[in-house]
Amino acid sequence: MNILDKIVLEMEFIGNHINSIKDFYEAIYGIDSLWELMKGREVILNVKENYFPKNRIKLIDTKTNKIVASGNLEKGRVVSINYLCNLLVSIRVDFMGYRLINPENGRSRRIRKEYNIESFIQSFIEFFPPLNLSEIKKINIAISSHKQELENIRRREEVERLSKPLFEDLKYIFDQDFSSADFFYNLKCAGIIGEDEYQERKSIFVQKWIATNLKSDKPNTPDLEQARAIGAVEGHIQVVARAGSGKTATLVNRAIFLQKHCGISADEILLLAFNKEAAREIKKRLDKHLESNSSHPMTFHSLAYRIVNPRESLIYDIPDADEKQSRAIQEVIDRYLKDSEYYEEIRRIMMTRFNSDWERIISGGYLMSKDEMLRYRRSLPCLGWDGTNYKSFGEKTIANFLFEHNIGYKYEHNHTRGDRGDTSYCPDFTLTNKGIVIEYFGLQGNPDYDAMSDRKREYWQGKTDWQLLELNPDLLRAGNVQAFRDWLKSLLEGAGIACNDCLTEDEIWKKIKKRAIDKFTKAMGDFIKRSRKLTYTPDQLNDLIYQHKCETEAEERFIHLGKVFYESYLEAIKEQGEEDFDGLMQRAAEKIDSGQTVFESKSGSRDLKKLRYIFIDEYQDFSDLFYRLTIAIRKHNPEVEFFCVGDDWQAINGFAGSDLEFYKKFTELFEPSQQLHISTNYRSHESIVDIGNKLMQGKGEPARANKQEVGKVEIVDLSKFKPSTGESEKFRAGDEFTQSILRIVGKAIDQNKKVTLLSRTNRLSWELKSSNKLDSFLYLIRLKLPEDRRNMISASTIHKYKGAQNDIVILIDCVAKSYPLIHPNWIFSRIFGDSLEKVIEDERRLFYVALTRAVEHLFIITDSSKQSPFLTELLGRDSITEIDWSEYPLFSCTEVRVGNQDDKDNDGVLFVKDLLKAEHYEWNDRAKQWRRTYFTSDFSIPGFLDKYSWLETVDGVEIQFLDNHENVIEAYIVTDGKLKKAPAYYKNI
Numbered sequence: 001m002n003i004l005d006k007i008v009l010e011m012e013f014i015g016n017h018i019n020s021i022k023d024f025y026e027a028i029y030g031i032d033s034l035w036e037l038m039k040g041r042e043v044i045l046n047v048k049e050n051y052f053p054k055n056r057i058k059l060i061d062t063k064t065n066k067i068v069a070s071g072n073l074e075k076g077r078v079v080s081i082n083y084l085c086n087l088l089v090s091i092r093v094d095f096m097g098y099r100l101i102n103p104e105n106g107r108s109r110r111i112r113k114e115y116n117i118e119s120f121i122q123s124f125i126e127f128f129p130p131l132n133l134s135e136i137k138k139i140n141i142a143i144s145s146h147k148q149e150l151e152n153i154r155r156r157e158e159v160e161r162l163s164k165p166l167f168e169d170l171k172y173i174f175d176q177d178f179s180s181a182d183f184f185y186n187l188k189c190a191g192i193i194g195e196d197e198y199q200e201r202k203s204i205f206v207q208k209w210i211a212t213n214l215k216s217d218k219p220n221t222p223d224l225e226q227a228r229a230i231g232a233v234e235g236h237i238q239v240v241a242r243a244g245s246g247k248t249a250t251l252v253n254r255a256i257f258l259q260k261h262c263g264i265s266a267d268e269i270l271l272l273a274f275n276k277e278a279a280r281e282i283k284k285r286l287d288k289h290l291e292s293n294s295s296h297p298m299t300f301h302s303l304a305y306r307i308v309n310p311r312e313s314l315i316y317d318i319p320d321a322d323e324k325q326s327r328a329i330q331e332v333i334d335r336y337l338k339d340s341e342y343y344e345e346i347r348r349i350m351m352t353r354f355n356s357d358w359e360r361i362i363s364g365g366y367l368m369s370k371d372e373m374l375r376y377r378r379s380l381p382c383l384g385w386d387g388t389n390y391k392s393f394g395e396k397t398i399a400n401f402l403f404e405h406n407i408g409y410k411y412e413h414n415h416t417r418g419d420r421g422d423t424s425y426c427p428d429f430t431l432t433n434k435g436i437v438i439e440y441f442g443l444q445g446n447p448d449y450d451a452m453s454d455r456k457r458e459y460w461q462g463k464t465d466w467q468l469l470e471l472n473p474d475l476l477r478a479g480n481v482q483a484f485r486d487w488l489k490s491l492l493e494g495a496g497i498a499c500n501d502c503l504t505e506d507e508i509w510k511k512i513k514k515r516a517i518d519k520f521t522k523a524m525g526d527f528i529k530r531s532r533k534l535t536y537t538p539d540q541l542n543d544l545i546y547q548h549k550c551e552t553e554a555e556e557r558f559i560h561l562g563k564v565f566y567e568s569y570l571e572a573i574k575e576q577g578e579e580d581f582d583g584l585m586q587r588a589a590e591k592i593d594s595g596q597t598v599f600e601s602k603s604g605s606r607d608l609k610k611l612r613y614i615f616i617d618e619y620q621d622f623s624d625l626f627y628r629l630t631i632a633i634r635k636h637n638p639e640v641e642f643f644c645v646g647d648d649w650q651a652i653n654g655f656a657g658s659d660l661e662f663y664k665k666f667t668e669l670f671e672p673s674q675q676l677h678i679s680t681n682y683r684s685h686e687s688i689v690d691i692g693n694k695l696m697q698g699k700g701e702p703a704r705a706n707k708q709e710v711g712k713v714e715i716v717d718l719s720k721f722k723p724s725t726g727e728s729e730k731f732r733a734g735d736e737f738t739q740s741i742l743r744i745v746g747k748a749i750d751q752n753k754k755v756t757l758l759s760r761t762n763r764l765s766w767e768l769k770s771s772n773k774l775d776s777f778l779y780l781i782r783l784k785l786p787e788d789r790r791n792m793i794s795a796s797t798i799h800k801y802k803g804a805q806n807d808i809v810i811l812i813d814c815v816a817k818s819y820p821l822i823h824p825n826w827i828f829s830r831i832f833g834d835s836l837e838k839v840i841e842d843e844r845r846l847f848y849v850a851l852t853r854a855v856e857h858l859f860i861i862t863d864s865s866k867q868s869p870f871l872t873e874l875l876g877r878d879s880i881t882e883i884d885w886s887e888y889p890l891f892s893c894t895e896v897r898v899g900n901q902d903d904k905d906n907d908g909v910l911f912v913k914d915l916l917k918a919e920h921y922e923w924n925d926r927a928k929q930w931r932r933t934y935f936t937s938d939f940s941i942p943g944f945l946d947k948y949s950w951l952e953t954v955d956g957v958e959i960q961f962l963d964n965h966e967n968v969i970e971a972y973i974v975t976d977g978k979l980k981k982a983p984a985y986y987k988n989i
Helices: 003-014 021-027 032-038 117-123 133-176 178-189 195-213 224-231 247-260 276-293 300-308 324-337 340-355 358-365 370-379 393-404 447-461 481-494 505-533 538-547 553-575 581-593 624-636 686-695 725-730 736-750 774-783 787-792 824-832 836-851 869-877 908-918 941-947 949-953 984-988
Strands: 018-020 042-051 058-061 066-068 071-083 089-101 108-115 124-131 236-241 269-273 313-315 409-411 415-417 423-425 429-431 436-440 467-471 578-580 598-601 604-607 613-616 641-646 673-678 712-717 755-759 793-797 806-811 854-862 893-900 922-924 929-935 957-962 968-975 978-981
Touching (some): 018 021, 021 117, 021 124, 021 133, 032 071, 032 089, 042 117, 071 108, 089 117, 108 117, 124 133, 133 178, 133 195, 178 195, 195 224, 195 247, 224 247, 224 673, 247 269, 247 276, 247 641, 269 276, 269 300, 300 581, 300 598, 324 505, 324 553, 324 578, 340 505, 340 553, 393 429, 393 436, 393 481, 393 505, 447 467, 467 481, 505 553, 505 824, 538 553, 553 578, 581 624, 686 712, 686 869, 736 755, 736 774, 736 806, 755 774, 774 793, 787 793, 787 929, 806 836, 836 869, 908 949, 908 957
Parallel strands (some): 236 641, 236 673, 269 613, 313 578, 436 467, 712 854, 755 793, 806 854
Antiparallel strands (some): 018 124, 042 071, 058 066, 058 089, 089 108, 409 429, 415 423, 429 436, 893 929, 922 929, 957 968, 968 978
């Protein structure tokens, strides 16, 4: 126990204190900063000192105020502590009892002396006031801290002394025997070299090795996170790879590093991907650096095929191509449709399904809060007799009543309002040729909603030739659907619409049969495929059905029918000598489990028992079938190590059987294991990365933007779009969508930027004059653009666009029915563990994928009256800029049309056909003209006429120049090689 500890104890019990200079010195020895405690205290000399003034200075005794020849100094006060540059301490003391005076000017001062520590201790014996308990404890803390600091210095010096040779050893091992580096670290270095420092040095080595040995046209040096994943060669590894973070590059570089630096042979590595395109891309990158000696990546199904070598014909679906499995399922369903008993059961299921109130079912049976129900209410499935997905059960009830009574109507048909008729407005129902609209005010009681409802009422009051019928949900909330229908009937009859003749159930079925059976077939196909992916036998499925609690009659009837159809499907493919991919995977797992581990690959015979590493790409799409395969492999090769790369935020293939639980439980399923992150987004600008993070806030480690550019995210609210006069004349009223797309695309392409239109499905959510198919709409937009720029715009569904990117992305359908898209069939998959919450989270991840495809600029198209709840959530977390249409004017194009003069018999354009084709003109067979579109900024009519010398060689040709709206600007005719302006009537041709 040191002296301070003793004193503290004494003071706590007997009230002692420190006033000895010697004790103080011993207590703070080595901590010079604590001398500050002496400042301001009186100090007593050990021996009185006789003081004599020098020169002419006189000494005054302050007690008598008289000049004396000398004085005995007894005590003083410490006035300052100074720390000199050579670390010495200077203590300045003013003595009491005497003052010095200069007779010449009368100025006086105290007697002041400076001491170093040694002379101070020798000269003074005591100080006052003494140190109290709190001051002593403060000294004690400082001393302890000082000792700890000294100990830390000692340890650092010791670690530095010990670690220096260890770092040299590690450097050698990294270079010569990398695979044993972790073992050496744990054996020799742990406790001396910190884990973080070890991993950093290891990652830096990997970075340098990649940069030196893998030459590339593009920058190829991995960042530290990527390098750590590449260098993690021991144990099972899960890599959480955010969008745009270089997932594939990391996987490929690790495989190359293992082969070229760690001495692992190609036969000891197996790379598994989920589709052929991914496997081909990995193979392409490997071959660039490993040539013929690279591992051969394959899909899980390819591996299963090589294990099983089936004699049966494989049936599977190729999207947008051959769908053999779906056709086999269709054949099973068709057989049952010919059976009157099963036909009637299918009819009963579908009729019940169309009448179900999913909103009531969901709110009564699941864990969603009231706020969540309100947020997602517009996304809930409310399928009417006519096949339309309505926003609410109330709207569906209205639509079904109209349908049953043969009253023609349009749902959300676009009207316009405003001084110029330029504000979009879509009432719920417009009765065909009746001058009647029906509004269902389903959210009455909400102040904003009520204000909007009042504006709608005011609008229709000003329309003398229109009548507004309005309903609210009061009766439906009370559960009285029939009373609601009677109310609607009375309103219609009061408006002069007869409602006497109601369709019978048979008549309704006759009208909806084809559509209903198509929907049943799709739902049953999904049920059969899901059961197959979960490897259920018919008996296992039967047990599951027995334990399941159904929410509706339709669900109960459907899943019992599903058991029958599933068993029939399995029997049918067996009889036909066919096998599907899921059955192939099951058989492969069984064969491996039984000991068959050898298979043939393109690089020769391989044995699963000899593998040291298995790589799995897109691990977030893992499923039960794939897991069974890995269990079988590990049974015969327990030493094999898995490297699984994926992003839980991009898990969007639950519909295809993937299960995110395998991703979440990686550390439990693969032991020992570690989880690493590669989070730097190298694709997108900062604002685009940021909006993705905000959508997934609280759901994992966020991404970081590598690019310094901010980028732009803009909301396009079609309800606020005001078309120009020219647009209003050219486009059908209400088609703000097409007009908006043309403005955005026109500016982008004029700036030489590529654009992608991203859609939730292949069918657009907007009311269009033409087809609402995505491909048809893309074709329409391209027709408005110059021919040489048309390939700069593309369109895709989100599922197909995963992994892709473009300069500018336009998310074209950010509305409630698209995000989340809650399919009416989801209720039939509850038996497999699906829930509304799960469906919504799946849709959230799909929305995240959509948001993160853009490199520079993201446009989100919505309508504030029906915007996606995901977008509402984002706007609640941060503001998002709304598009300023003044920055996106109607883009200007000039179309050139070259054809024959009507009054000439000769075919003048025939002689310049090849010249026009070479200039990218396209033939319009209907109009018998060659046509090409130019951006007006790149085109002038005089320049065109001067450029084409062939005009002097033709006869009977006419040339028209048209603006965006197909108005003829100028027209010319060429006769015998002479060019002149056409008569005015040509402008109307």
